[in-house]
Amino acid sequence: MGHWAFLDSRLDSGGLAGYASFPLMDLVSLGWNTDFEKAFAPYQAKGWVPARLIRETPINYSAFLGDGEEVDVILSGRLWHTASCDADLPAVGDWVAVELGNENHDHVIRELLPRRTCFCRKMPGNSSQAQVIGANVDVVTVVTDAGPDFNLRRMERYFTLIGRSGAKAVVLVNKSDLFSPAECREAAAEIGALWSEAAVHVTSAINNRGLKVLKSYLTKGTTMCIVGSSGTGKSTLVNQLYGEEWQWTGEVNETTGKGRHTTTSRELVPLPGGAMLIDNPGMREIQMWTDETTLRESFADIEVLTAGCRFADCRHRKDAGCAVRGAMERGGIDPARYESFLNLESEIARLRKRMEKRQMAVERWAKRNNRVKARNLADRIQLEKDDRGEI
Secondary structure (H helix, E strand, O other), X not given: OOHHHHHHHHXXXXXXXXXXXXXXXXXXXXXXXXXXXXXXXXXXXXXXEEEEEEXXXXXXXXXXXXXXXXXXXXXXXXXXXXXXXXXXXXXXXXXXXXXXXXXXXXXXXEEEOOOOOEEEXXXXXXXXXXXXXXXXXXXXXXXXXXXXXOOHHHXXXXXXXXXXXXXXXXXXXXXXXXXXHHHHHHHHHHHHHHOOOOEEEEOEHHHOEOHHXXXXXXXXXXXXXXXXXXXXXXXXXXXXXXXXXXXXOOOEOOOOOOEOOOOOOOEEEXXXXXXXXXXXXXXXXXOOOOOHHHHHHHOHHHHHHHOOXXXXXXXXXXXXXXXXXXXXXXXXXXXXXXXXXXXXXXHHHHHHHHHHHHHHHHHHHHHHHHHXXXXXXXXXXXXXXXXHOOO
């Protein structure tokens, strides 16, 4: 039975009654393409259906089926136990294969389809794991302003993460109604100079200024992820794009410059034109989840200078004959950008050490767990099946 026939039978039996439905939605507008179709093919014969995750809670997920039906789904125990880290678990934006239940049985996520792109950061705090901000994202839009939130060093980090994700970078210097045109133009120019591949626009969501160019990125089937600090106008922007009060917006604290009463959870929002939007809570901590190669690509201008250092293992601090520090002292490199480069390398080195320690702990746990499981023949047979991915 094909998955649509299977779904129709569930609907006829009333198994999905009561869920919200978004009109004029289909698989293509949800972001479905031929790659996902090929990946899903083995599961169609099982009667499972494709679904895209739109929301995550501590106990389950919400997902859109192909016709816009919203359902609550839970994660199968097999997927939970085989995930090596949190980033391997389904996240908002992921495509999954779901076995539909009924009024007596939950809808269950049986498989996670391969991701086309993945925008993630290191989890806040001392964790060595990645936190997925949005999966299968085409465009990452960073919202900032020309005032309290303007921070080139933070923007460099955003660009590094976006470059690694495979998505296109768009930056909105928002709230132009609160700053002079000269301030907004200068902020946009400085951000644009950091990465030539990023598109930078001056906008005012409250005045509906500049949103036409943003909508040009939101073609049918496209998924955009919106990130930025609290109080930069992300929720107001989502409301403008959606056409109604989708998110609760609030004022900004004049003392701290922080937003209040805005987005509190990550959510995939369908737009009227057939695109999808991931709205995120304000992110005040942007830690790196990347590697040395990606880092150096983000600082290509500094990487060229490192070839002129006297020593191959130069740390670019107090080493004699350092071409990078020399360029900074002569005014060829912005001192703040120089410090950002050094800090990012140190951060990645610390992350690598934490990952190595975690891997050692995981391997020790796996060996101990296998010894406990393999105490008799039946357990050893089941263990071998688990290793082969058999159910």
